Amino acid sequence: MIRKSFKILIFLSIVIFAFYLRKRDYAQIPIPGQSVDEYSYSWVGLSLIKTGMPIGISGIPGYQNQLSRYINVDRLYQTVSSDPLTINYPWMDHPPLLGLITGGYASLAGANVFEDTTALLIRRPIIIISTISVALLMIFCWLNFNFTSCIISGAIYATTPLVVLSSRMIQAENAIIPCFLTVMICLSLYINKKNDLWLILAGVFSGIATLFKLTGIACYLFVFLSLLYQNGKFNRQFFKDLRFFLLISLPISSMFIFYGLAYGSKNFFTILFSNANRFYGIGPNAIIDLIRNQRLTQHKFLPEIWLIVGWFTFMISSFKEKKNLSSILIYISLISYLIIYIFFGSQPYGWYTFPFWPLLILSLTDFLFNSLQNNQNTLITFFIAIVLLGSNISRVVGIFDFQSISNFWRFTISGIFFILIINQL
């Protein structure tokens, strides 16, 4: 009992620390206005609540009602160079759930007009949602690996600088992440316990994910592939489970259609198809860009070694036979979102890649857990440890200060590599 309470205490400490990091100076960094989407989501929610009409920033061709305006919220024209904003209504770029959360919160906090929706106000709900994501990632690891893995993965996801900064941005991806992680937890429990309740919850959260943004359909793909893995082939049981899952999730996703049709079918379908024909900005180098450039916004990069190493482990796991359910689910989750990412295309902006990040940290945790527990992959594990250690040292120690320990570094690392390769041969 004491042992369990102690574990829960550590778990909660990491979650609280994650919240603290996300909350610290949240209204200053990322710089408000670098992504005006943050305001747009909130304006959609606020205008829906105040007037019943979703009004937001778009620019997608096909809108009948369009106006160009200077809305100087957060004094963005004094801090970030910006053109006038293209306002469209009824705004149908994405489903309105995230807007209703952030705009709804702003409305409750006293916002009445668009200029009231400052970053200080509208980013609060997303910080809570992002903190929930940390807790869910830890729960997945606790259920599927062990408590130590849960703590390690939670600590990495809670403290990785780029993840912390991205977690403050009002982007639909930050709301899709907890849905995706919940679906992963539910599916792992469903496969292990065969209780329909978990499949129902997976369906509910898959449906909710699509109400944040249509890329939430990655949850559907994940469930499809996981059920296929569980059943081994397209057999009767597979179709039975899939049908039940779709009967739960599709009606929730279809709420977006009911919502869109309320403002006229022509407008809704025009924007939907216009969205589908968006510029394929990620280009043919999408994968290398994904691995090499971790972006916060379109032009802000912050190379993040934990994520790069996560891609290493994902690639390694592609070549290895996966023996346990958790490894399979993590692998399928990454593949599912990768398919959606490549299919939807659009721009290589930071937020399109946010959902990869918890999955990459899970992939890294899975690799380290399996390698250490089964005493396998010693050379690769050591290589990964050195990449992580070296990169993190270089963040805090300059190259000139490093010279004092360079001899220790070069002899130790090369020596260990030499011994490990001798053992492998």
Place this chain on the structure above:
Amino acid sequence: MNRKKFIFFYLPICLFLGLSIFFTLKNFSKKNFSIEKLKTLTESISSKKDKTDNLCKYQILSEPKVADQYVKINFWCQDQTKARSTLSLNALPDTTIEGILKEYARIINFDYELISQKQWYCLVNDQEILNNNLKQNIKPASTIDCFENKNLYRYDQKEL
């Protein structure tokens, strides 16, 4: 769990919810949305935004890509500070000289009356702005210069 029984109850609830969303939004937007409300939402100044009486404190960092459909607004202050902005004419609801200055005052959040109260000397394309040309529509690619007093000059040029 009996899946059929669950779905039997679940689907009608979802249908009811969907129809409720449809009709509620349709009626609510019909009753509540108007162009005036749209203007209020997009053009009202936040009560929490700081108001300034220093017209050189803020400028608009923007170079709109609109060919010649822009107007430059420059404020030149006595303490050698300046605020230089370029606004897209397409984003201005009123393109008279007065309308543009009022819109600029709204974006920056200063009292438009300050310009006349503090006797700023304003020119449009080097022609003095007087009461009779205040209501005139501005030509594309025009420049409005306002000086805190008549003896000031554009600091980045030798003389007026």
